[in-house]
Amino acid sequence: MSALVRLLRRLRVPTAVLAGLVLAAGGVVGTAAAPARAATSITLNGTSGGRTFDGVGAISGGGGNSRLLIDYPEPQRGQVLDYLFRPGYGASLQMLKAEIGGDTNSTSGAEPSHQHTRSDLNCDRGYEWWLMEQAKARNPNIKLYGLAWGAPGWIGNGNFWSTDMVNYLVSWLGCAKQHGLSIDYLGGWNERGYNVSWYQQLRSALNSNGYGSVKIIAADSDWSVANDVNSNPAFASAVSAIGTHYPCGYRSSQSTCTVPAAALNSGKPLWASENGSDDYNGGAQAMARGINRGYIDGRMTAYLNWPVVAALTPNLPYPTMGMALAAQPWSGSYSIGKNTWVMAHTSQFTSPGWHYLDASSGYIGGNRANGSYVSLKSTNNSDYSTVIETMDATGAQTLNFNVTGGLSAGTVHVWSTDVRSADPADHFVHAADITPSGGGFSLTVQPGHLYTLTTTTGQGKGTATGPARGALKLPYSDSFDGYTTGTEAKYLMDWQGAFESVACGGGRGGKCVRQMSPQKPITWDTLTDPHALLGDVSWGNYTVSSDMLLEQPGYAELFGRAGGHDYDRTGGQNAYRLRVSDTGAWSILNSNTDGTVATLARGTTAALGTNRWHSLALTFSGSTITAVIDGATVGSVDDRTWAAGQIGYGTSQGETAQFDNLSVTPGSGGNDGGTAGAIVGVGSGRCVDVPNQSHTAGTQVALWDCNGGSNQQWTTTSAGELRVYGSDCLDAAGQGTGPGTKVDIWGCTGGANQKWTIHSDGTITGDQSGLCLDATGAGTANGTLLQLWTCNGSSNQKWTRD
Known part of the structure; x- marks a missing residue:
């Protein structure tokens, strides 16, 4: 040396x-x-x-993946924005694609429409305008791109490919102009194919309304659109670039990228207009390959990562994907991922308009x-x-x-x-x-x-760091009186529909939260009733209460212990729900991600009617769930399916109910004790994690970067169980008792192989085997599997509760 x-x-x-x-x-x-x-x-x-380089960037949309960023306190909010958009500092994004909200779930939640109905227009709804403004303030040269995933149901009487949708996009561009934003690119319908005549109609409408400089990208699906570009001159004239999704494979290593000859010969710029869908650290290697190989293999000149930031609660789909993790505005905690630095290796050293050198690129x-x-x-x-x-x-x-x-x-x-x-x-x-x-x-x-x-200069790496993570403390309350009409209440995340601040009805002064979508939307994913969630996934024993007003016949719901979602298959949610209707019918429901909704209790109280205020409450104490309407207890049940989770509001489809005076107060430990929390390895600093948020029985648990996900939240019960998702237990596979037995998840059975003792020295032993919970091979890396092993006092067998 x-x-x-x-x-x-x-x-x-x-x-x-x-x-x-x-x-x-x-x-x-x-x-x-x-x-x-x-x-x-x-x-x-x-x-x-x-070819001419068009840029690298990321996507805010496909749901509420950016939702919580706007609720961050300063200086942390500005620090995250700097890491995303500030040139010569972090990811230095050259392009930002933003969702054109449609009041419908589009993977990780719903984004509000600027026109809930044909006669309604509010250009200040949601957070995408704010995010684009922040991006432009930091990088005036950033390119902006709008794309819809879904749309309000009034459009085309449910037909996306309609004149209504063309006019809807034009009105969205008008809103952008009100915000001082110039949109560079506009797409059609995310991953839902294309309609040739509609794109031509859109081009004509843009030209006639003063948006001739806005370029149309088609079709944000696959490469098949290239065939029509090549065979239809009018269509080719309308389209400025061909954008496809995951041309190097969906959530793949991105080792090889495939582009058909029809696209290569079209004469159009070719874009990977959505890529990624990977963890903010774990996706770095794939991104490093994909940005380079997309051009080498397929001459693609733009690369857009989905999404830009993981600013959503961890019980929603894809909770750690993006360039950074910013899921705790209440604590201000955030983490900058390796994806940011991979992106920076291109973005900080190039600009759109540069040219690739084909003879100087390859393997x-x-x-x-x-x-x-x-x-x-x-x-x-x-x-x-x-x-x-x-x-x-x-x-x-x-x-x-x-x-x-x-x-x-x-x-x-x-x-x-x-x-x-x-x-x-x-x-x-x-x-x-x-x-x-x-x-x-x-x-x-x-x-x-x-x-x-x-040979360029001006690059740099930011030095700001976020504070430690922390739970959202109880009690928590919100009167909703401090919000501007049309804005979203602090921390309240739409999953389906649109919950916004409005002047209260029913003779009440001040502001309330109202569900704004009066009809079934044009969906991107499985249709569910409108609902929105708020809070910490570790909340276990508490009382949630709120006032409620039905504007028309239908029902409203108060959620509790809300956990994971199945966003595409069933739209189901792990949660308890108190449902009340205008007739006075009530029920306590247990729903899950399989789409099953079980009625735990039901009854009838005095008719609630419409345009009258009522109070609702749900109390969780261990396995006891109690429902209260207008101060009277209407039902109490015993159920231990869900141990912890968020609160939320829901309505029937099209019900524009109002909510006010939200309150969440801590409760007693009940039968199961305490709240959920992470189990952190002393030797690794990483959390006990159910890989890929799997709910499949037999999935072996592993170490992974702590991210607050519901797949890292473990509740200790009085029976000695360690529960995840509320109903799955940490399990010694096959009731094994020997060293090397894998530790997995399984539906809770009460078996001795699902009983654990947490010791003062940090070890966790299986009651049946007496062996220690162990990171295999004394591993500390992400993905290290967990097993039972003879206790030896090493740090890979020591754990702390977060």
């Missing part, structure tokens, strides 16, 4: 910097993790042809397993950047570069990220500067890394 390297290590220089040290003329010799292979020569030729040594590289040159025809990924390489590789064709012969700045590392100090590091000699220089690249070589 050289004296220089020993010195750098004593100074705690990050490993990514050590790995990125280069050999250049008069430069520094660095060490490698493994012996370098034979050098590969790469020519960076500024005269090479190549290292012609072998995909070695990694890939793409080169782009600036509009000044001198500056350039080359992005190199070695996700699948098995050893160090030396690359010899020759710079020609008018590209700058100046200093080359090297930035690197060890994508395999969990240490933030190894992410987005300015590793070295190289002075080329005779038009050439060399770089030794390490496996599992991402590098950018650039």
